[in-house]
Amino acid sequence: MSTETQNPGGPLDDEKPEPETGAITTVARPRPGGGPFGGGGMPAEKSKNFGTSAKRLVGRLRPEAFKIVWVFVLSIVSVVFTVLGPKILGQGTTLIFEGVISKSLPKGATQQQIIDGLRAKGEDSQADLLSGMHLTPGVGIDFGTLSTVLFWVLALYCLSSIFGWLQALVLNVVTQRTIYRLREDVETKINRLPLSYFDRMPRGELLSRVTNDIDNISQTLQQTMSQLLNSLLSVIGVLVMMFVVSPLLAAISLVTIPLTVLITALIAKRSQPLFVAQWKHTGELNAQIEEGFTGHSLVKVFGRQREVQEVFDRKNEELFKASFGAQFVSGIIMPAMMFVGNLVYVVIAVVGGLQVANGSMRLGDVQAFIQYSRQFTQPLTQLGSMANLLQSGVASAERVFELLDAEEQSEDPATPAVPAEKKGRLAFEDVTFSYSPEKPLIEGLNLSVEPGQTVAIVGPTGAGKTTLVNLMMRFYELNSGRITLDGVDIATMSRDGLRSRMGMVLQDTWLFGGTIRDNIAYGRPDATEDEIMDAAKATYVDRFVHTLPDGYDTVLDDEASNVSAGEKQLLTIARAFLARPSVLILDEATSSVDTRTEVLVQHAMKALRSDRTSFVIAHRLSTIRDADLILVMENGTIVEQGNHGELLAAEGAYFRLYNAQFAGPVTEGY
Incomplete structure (x- = not known):
């Protein structure tokens, strides 16, 4: 495609567009009025619908459903092995404790005889303690059985770790593939959004x-999915084992759940709006930094560093307050959960100790239950601590979904029309267009341009010159009327098909990081080396390239700072030359070129324009004297048309514009 890949305006002539259907090429400039010196922060947004956004985010995992099933299976197996460990380990503790007690008892007597003897002496508490044990008086610890128990505990924990690692591996694939598709959807969406x-x-x-929001979503999915799943399964598994060990202590532990839910809900309700504001202010600060850096030279020239710093400080302060508030409020969740867990732990330790003392529980079971109580409160604490991360991720997801939900440009026709010839005949038939209904711009415009003609468009700022070009390129759609290219309505053509027949060179140059050869070949990737050289020589690029150390292999950085502004413009002109379009659009394309080079380029363009239609937007009227047709526009209307001599002789708007440039100060209105 021959179109220069940059935002051509939208609009450049001081018009203020409103939302509408249009088209884009690629990169857009910052919003007008939001430059390095202006743009106050907006008030923090209220919380969006957290549940709907979270559900939509989870819905994006649907293509990975099979792998998610495996994640569940692996998690369940890992959790089962983990929760069985304390129960079996408690048996080892019981073996050691009862072995020590058995060793201290007289050999030859039975456990019941010893208990009856203690009760006869009035030592009922000791008798109750021994009654809850399985003792062999005079025999110490059974190390064989103890070794078997410890082996199974070690095996269970090892298997749990292996299955946990496999679960994390599969989950990582699920998360990264989901984010990969999200990035693809965002990129596709950007290319379908209108210029407005x-x-x-x-x-x-x-x-x-x-970038930031999608990375935050990735981090949120990666961390919360694994912890959330493991925590929920752990709570269920531990709760089951707690009821198996002691229903009474399990009932006490259940008090934790409503307290956890209540505390998390209350805190999350207050922190979610702060997370939304945090990412909103992050975007605003990034916008201010990007604009400030882009216009850094301008800032220095006008000595506005202090104003830029003040804007940065204000937005940075807004971001700090929102981030601090969000993290502080959500950070209260974990300490609150730990406090509740510790209270329950104390109650369990006291009640469990009393049950061991009266013989209703074995010591190993109490130890196991204490471990389970920790395992029970730990997932609840993790769920609470994940609330801030989850809220942050959902807030970012809302911002990305807003982008994905933005209104797109109109679809291309199912069967796009293709002009039978490639001459470049353009006609405007009763064209009406405005950026907003309350502010008419172009009304009832009629214009016919024949192949090979050079049409210059002049007029004061805001007259609609660039808008006219934008309509030709279908960057915006007409309100009424139609524009035809070689007899075919451009609305019936595909945008790619239309723009492949047009070449556009703008005042604002766009070059990408790569060699000079690559930047020229961008106009036609399949061009041969000879064709690239011919285009470079025709536009006088060849003249300055040979002064560079690596010639055409010189690598331009992202800002193309290693060539001058005029040389950048010559490169963009060479790119359009190489494309050989049927319609050539030059929007102040030689504004950065020196006078001598401009004359040479004008001669080259005259050869290029042979049998092709050319539109030239120019403020320097001396550059368009030889144009076949000059259109003078005011307020979206063509007020005069003719060649240079005819318009001067008419002594109208063009005459005043021409004299204003060469006879003194600009007159009012121009």
């Missing part, structure tokens, strides 16, 4: 949604 969306959205804010 980028007029409203600051570039830094958009970049923040595409």
Whole structure:
């Protein structure tokens, strides 16, 4: 495609667009009015619908359903092995304790005889303690049985770790593939959004949604899915084992659940709006930094460092307050959960000790239950601590979903029309267009341009010159009327098909990181080396390239700072030359070129324009004297048209514009 891949305006002539259907090429400039010196922070947004957004985020995992089933299976197996460990380990503790007690008892007597003797002496508490044990008087610890118990405990924990690792591996695949598809969807969406969306959205804010917010979603899914699943399964598994060991102590532990739910709900309700504000202010700060860095030279020239710093400090302070508030409020959850867990732990220790003393529980079972109580409260604490991460991730998801839900440009026709010839004949038939209904711009425009003609468009700022070009490229859709290319309505053509027949060179150059050869070949990737060289020579790029150390293999950085502004513009012109379009659009394309080079480029363009339609937007009227047709626009209307001599002789709007440039100060209105 021959179109220069940059935002052509939308609009450049001081018009203020409103939401509408249109089209884009690729990168958009920052929103007008949001430059390095302006743009106050907006009030923090209220919390969006957390449940709906969370459900939608989980819904994006649906393509990985089979793997998620395996995650569940592996998690269940891992948790089962984990919760069985304390029960078996408690048996080992019981073996040691009862072995020590048995060793101290007289050999030859039975356990019941010893208990009856203690009761006869009035030592009922000791008798109750011994009655809850399985003793062999005079025999010490059974190390054989103890070794078997310890072996099974070790085996269970090892198997639990292995299955936990496998679960984490599969879950990582699920998460990364989900984020991969999300990034693909965002990229596809961006290419389907109308140009008006980028007029409203600051570039830094958009970049923040595409990078920071998606990375935050990835981190949230990776951490919360694993912990959430393991925590829920652990709570269920531990709760079952607790009832197996002691229903009374299990009932006491259940008090933790309603307290946990209540505390988490109360805190989350207050922290969610703060997380939404945190990521909103992150996007605003990124937008301000990006704009400030982009216009860094301008900031220095006008000595506005202090104002830029003040804007940065204000937005940084807003981000600090939102982030601090979100983390502080949500950070209360874990200490609160730990406090509740410790209270329950104390109650369990006291009641369990009393049950061992009266012989209703064995010591190993109490030890196992204490471990279970810790395992029970720990997942609940983790669930509470995950609340801040989950809220942060859902807040980011809401911002990404807003981008995915944005209104798209209209669909291309199912069967797009293709002009039978490639001449470049353009016609505007009763065209009406405005960026907002209350502010008419172009009304009832009629214009016919024949192949090979060079049409210059002049007029004061805001007259609609660039808008006219944007309509030709279908960056915006018409309100009424139609534009035809070689007899075919451009609305019936695909956008790619239309733009492949047009070449556009803008005042704002766009070059990417790569060699000079690659940047020229961007106009037609399948061009041969000879064709690239011919285009470079025709546009006088060849003249300065040979002064560079690596010639055409010179690598341009992202800002193309290793070539001058005029050389950048020559490269973009060479790119359009290489594409050989049927319609060539030059929007102040030689504004950064020196006078001598401009004359040479004008001669080259004259050769290129042979049998092709050319539109030239120019403020320097001296550059369009030889145009076949000059259109003078005011307020979206063509007020005069003709060649240079005819318009001067008419002594109308063009005459005043021309004299204003060469005879002194600009007159009012121009």
